[in-house]
Amino acid sequence: MTIGLLSAPTNLGLRPPAPTSVPGCAKAPEAFREAGLYRRFAELGAREHGVVLPGRYADDATPGALRNQAAIVEHARRLAGRIDLLRDEGLAPLVIGGDCSILVGAGLALRRAPGRYGLIHLDGHTDFRHPGNSDRCASLAGEDLAAAVGRHWPAIADLDGLGPYFRPEDSVHAGCRDDDDALDEVTDSLGAVVPASRIRRQGVEQAAREILEVADRADLDGYWLHLDVDILDPTVMPAVDSPDPGGLDAAELTGLLAALAPRAIGAQVTVFDPDLDPDGAYARLLTDVLVAGLAALGDDRRSAGSVVP
Template identity: 85%
Template sequence: MAIGLLSAPSNLGLRPPAPTSVPGCAKAPEALREAGLHRRLAELGARERGVVLPGRYADDAAPGALRNQAAIVDHARRLAERIDLLRADGLAPLVLGGDCGILVAAGLALRRAPGRYGLVHLDGHTDFRNPDNSDKCASLAGEDLAAAVGRHWPAIADIDGLGPYFAPEDTVHAGCRDDDELLDETTTLLAAVLPASRIRHQGVERTAREILDAVDRSDLDGYWLHLDVDILDPALMPAVDSPDPGGLDAAELTELLAALAPRAVGAQVTVFDPDLDPDGTHARLLTDILVPGLASLGRDRR
């Protein structure tokens, strides 16, 4: 199965990094292109399938709503339609974000498809802030996993009546830090939660087996692979919105992706911020991880 490369340069789910400014992660797809990602994947058979542009960033959060909420919902619907088209053409979508709020679009696409799908959420944070555990909800990029499993306001967690996009028991999170304030809550709810410290302690091979045991099941038709690059330690990857020490190294992430990608129905890469990488060093590092890590995306699907 060939990869279909799709850009989704949304920054709508992030808070502004400073007053009157906008987050830089919308530049990530083109920064990765400049670093050689598209060329190197094309040499392995990947096909470029365009871009789904977001609406204008407005930072218009109001009580009971996300910032940029209307634009997020509109973008999610349009991105889901494009993911549908790639899958209908027999391609494994590789969506290059953008912020991790684009996970809602992947969920919409898979909920509209026949079958039942799981989620593997690789992220340096649980991203599980939601109205039941916080009065600070405003940015989908810190709340995407909660929205994906139906634990958010219906406007975002139940678009077109399709929520929850993934059942909690079909969802695995891996990569958060031990001090993540929502670690206990997600551990109770999801099929498995594996902090970065546990991955390093037990090794990538065992971690991948645990993840696959949870989502590569006979009663599921596959799983979506979400990668937020802040799963990496900031000593290696500081060009992210919320860097926290204690993350994976490049070899660990490459090995983990390579173990999980072949059985996935598609994947997304999010929250790389080129504004924090002016000379392209970190874009090249990320490309060197993603090419071997995701080259076999969708190859061994059921």
């Protein structure tokens, strides 16, 4: 299947890194372009389909609402529309973010499409903060998985009355650290959870098999693949909003993506921060990982219900 590249350079879901400043991940698509990612995917046959620009960032969180909530909702609806168009053309969308808030737009697109879809959430954190377990809800990039499975405020988790965008039992998280605050709750809520320590211990092939047993079931019509690059260890990838030790190395992530991408209907890449990569070395490393890991995105959609051999 041909990949449709779409840029979504939003930073709306993140807290400001310092007073009066804004998060740098909105610069990620152009940093990846400079590193050759768009060119290399084009050489593999991918088509570029423009950009969905976000509204202006504002540190405006108030009790009972997210920071930039109105702008996030507006961006999610426009992003969903663009994902719809790519899928209507028979393309596998590859959305280059931006922060993890773009998961709401992807979920909205799939929820209003015919069929039932799963989610594979590859992330160094569970991103499961929500009003039921925290009084600090404010930044959707740390709450995106909770919103995607219907655990957040309806204003973000039930857009157009379509929540949850993914059923919890159809969703898998992989990559969090063993000390993640929400690990127990996520394990009790989702179809499967595979922490980074288990991926490293049992190997990528077995981890992919466990993930696909949930997300690639025969009763589903496909799954969306979310990647937050902070799944990588900070010794490998420090250019992220919240680096935590205990992550994967580049080869492990490449192998995991390569095992999961062929069966996915689309994917997104989030939270790389070029402000923390002044010489572009980390953008080039990620470009190598993403091109090798996602080159076959959507190529084997026939195989719903199968697992890695």
